[in-house]
Each structure stands twice: as C-alpha cells, then as structure tokens.
Amino acid sequence: DAGVIQSPRHEVTEMGQEVTLRCKPISGHDYLFWYRQTMMRGLELLIYFNNNVPIDDSGMPEDRFSAKMPNASFSTLKIQPSEPRDSAVYFCASSPRTGGPLTEAFFGQGTRLTVV
C-alpha cells in the first residue's frame, strides 16, 4: 500500500475562498483522523471517523469547517470561508480496527495551507 495519501501538498488561497483538502486512507483501516498542526497549539484533533461515520467532531473550530467520508477510501476537509488564522499543516491519519485500544496511526504527508 502507498500509505495515507493527501492532496494537495501545498495550498495558498485568499481569505474568503473555499478550500478542500483530500485524504485517501490505507485500505482496510477503519479509523480516519484529521489533525491540524500549528506552532502554538501543536497537533489538534479536529474530527475522526469510524467505518465512514463521524464519531467526534468536537475539535472542529467552528461552522466554517466541515468533513465528510463518503466511502472507505476517501475523505475531505472543507473550510468555507477560509481565514488567515486557518493557516496550518493539516494531517490525515488512518488506523486499523483492533476491538481494543487504538494501534499505530499512519499519517499522510500533510497539506500546508496558507491563507493570505
């Protein structure tokens, strides 16, 4: 497997524009996580899915953020409208199901978002 694939790797957009980040998890993994990383706040969990169902979105900053997982091989994180404070690296990660505690989370290479 090629690992978790995120696109685009870099995105520069103007304030007010819509931004869509994409993620393809590792095949067979049941859990998908979206994280945001900044210098000030570190790695923040935004939302996670189990079997394509959103389980906890309490980390989503506000209504401008939304995430979907229409099938087991694809997820999107959308920001509309974008603001300069959304600038960060956004990581997607997936993890296999164990029936117990989480095991290793495999991270994608991230999308570096810059909102000007």
Add this chain to the structure above:
Amino acid sequence: QQPVQSPQAVILREGEDAVINCSSSKALYSVHWYRQKHGEAPVFLMILLKGGEQKGHEKISASFNEKKQQSSLYLTASQLSYSGTYFCGTETTVGNEKLTFGTGTRLTIIP
C-alpha cells in the same frame, strides 16, 4: 483533555541521554509515542497499555506508571538521527478512540 509534556525543548550532544515526560490528570487507557522530523509526518514509536509497563529496545524505551497517569520516553546514547519533535498521544477511556496529542518536545542532537 490534552496531556502535558515536558520539557518543551532539549539540546543534547551526541551520546547523551534524554527523558521526555507525558502526564495526565486522569488515568489513561493507553499512551502512544510518535516522532516527527522537520517537514515530515509523525511516525509511530510505541504504545503502552498496562500500568507499570516498560517497553522498547536498548536505545529508545518508554514506561507507563502504575496509576497510568504518567509516561516517560527514554533516549539513551542519543544519535543525530534522534533529532525531531516527540509527541505523546493519549486515549482516556475504553471505547473512545480519540487520540489526543501533547504539545511536543523538540529534541536537538548536536555532534
């Protein structure tokens, strides 16, 4: 609830040892350790589940205290390749698969 990591940063000479701590105000279900090199994605190191557990190998190991509220990562005889930011991630309850990361510890190894 975000775990607390300390120290925030440390600089070592090659061959020296380091300890990174991760603590929570509540008992944890599990604790995970990851390392992230600059410009790259975090990479899994190990997971600890049981109070009193110690695991890892000779150079990089970790412990989980009996109360399951604190974990430490031990880096022995550090190498240049150990440089990066180390994160602990914690699960707080059984069945809640929410992995929350600490703010990280930046480790710099100099020759």
